[in-house]
Amino acid sequence: xxxxxxxxxxxxxxDLDNTLYPPSARLFDQIxxxxxxxxxxxxxxxxxxANYLRKHYWHSYGxxxxxxxxxxxxxxAPYLHDVHNISFDALAPDPxxxxxIRALPGRRIIYxxxxxxxxxxxxxxxxxxDLFDAIxxxxxxxxxxxxxxxxFEHVFTADKLDATKAVMFxxxxxxxxxxxxxxxxxxxxxxxxxxxxxIHFHTDDLSAFLGRIxx
Numbered sequence: 001x002x003x004x005x006x007x008x009x010x011x012x013x014x015d016l017d018n019t020l021y022p023p024s025a026r027l028f029d030q031i032x033x034x035x036x037x038x039x040x041x042x043x044x045x046x047x048x049x050a051n052y053l054r055k056h057y058w059h060s061y062g063x064x065x066x067x068x069x070x071x072x073x074x075x076x077a078p079y080l081h082d083v084h085n086i087s088f089d090a091l092a093p094d095p096x097x098x099x100x101i102r103a104l105p106g107r108r109i110i111y112x113x114x115x116x117x118x119x120x121x122x123x124x125x126x127x128x129x130d131l132f133d134a135i136x137x138x139x140x141x142x143x144x145x146x147x148x149x150x151x152f153e154h155v156f157t158a159d160k161l162d163a164t165k166a167v168m169f170x171x172x173x174x175x176x177x178x179x180x181x182x183x184x185x186x187x188x189x190x191x192x193x194x195x196x197x198x199i200h201f202h203t204d205d206l207s208a209f210l211g212r213i214x215x
Contacts, residue, residue, distance in 0.1 A: 005200075006213050009185065010106035011159070011166040014132075015146075016119050017112065018171040019189045019206065021091055021126055030086040035064050038079055043072065062145035062174070063113050069143065076143045084118035093127030097207040101131050103214035110135045111155050111168075113145050134159060146175040152182065169206060173199060 014020055017028055032054065039050035057067020068074035101108060109132055112119050116137035123129055136155045138144075144151035156163060167185035170176050173194045176186040180198035187209065188194060193202040203209035 011161040013168040015170040025090040034083040088125040091125035100210035
């Protein structure tokens with residue numbers, strides 16, 4: 001990875017789940033369980049059907065919430081509050097990652113399909129509080145999910161970032177397609193690389209990757 005590939009960057013955009021903490025923490029397992037129970041209660045279906053719909057909406061719309069809103073006119077606020085009411089005990093502070101994020105020049109922001117209050121709790125549990133200039137959740141995208149272009153446009157317009165001088169770190173490769181089309185650099189953070197024209201770099205260790213940029 002050539003260090004100069006990031007010399008033009010003045011805004012660093014980070015996804016949250018499975019990006020700023022390792023997938024081994026399995027936070028999303030808790031969220032998925034709560035999503036399934038929410039769908040069961042809201043749509044009066046059994047567990048198997050609710051679990052199927054949760055996955056189906058995620059694949060079809062980008063998030064389970066987007067499917068519930070579009071197909072069932074669901075109010076997002078109670079859903080988002082409930083599914084993010086989880087334990088953060090599996091997360092631990094990462095002072096090395098904190099130092100490397102702090103060393104990045106320019107603005108540092110988080111953009112997640114979760115909510116900003118949930119993101120703040122994750123950030124606190126990881127020891128990353130006060131490192132980010134802004135935290136944007138799905139509520140800032142008018143409840144539109146990544147990977148929709150309009151979702152990115154809402155958030156990036158609010159932040160006034162110049163996409164041609166920004167880079168995004170994200171575990172879901174779908175969510176890097178529109179940033180790439182907008183002129184952003186893209187880094188896929190995941191155990192396994194995915195070959196795609198819209199992915200510029202891959203890493204299975206975000207902290208080490210940032211260390212090569214800032215070191």
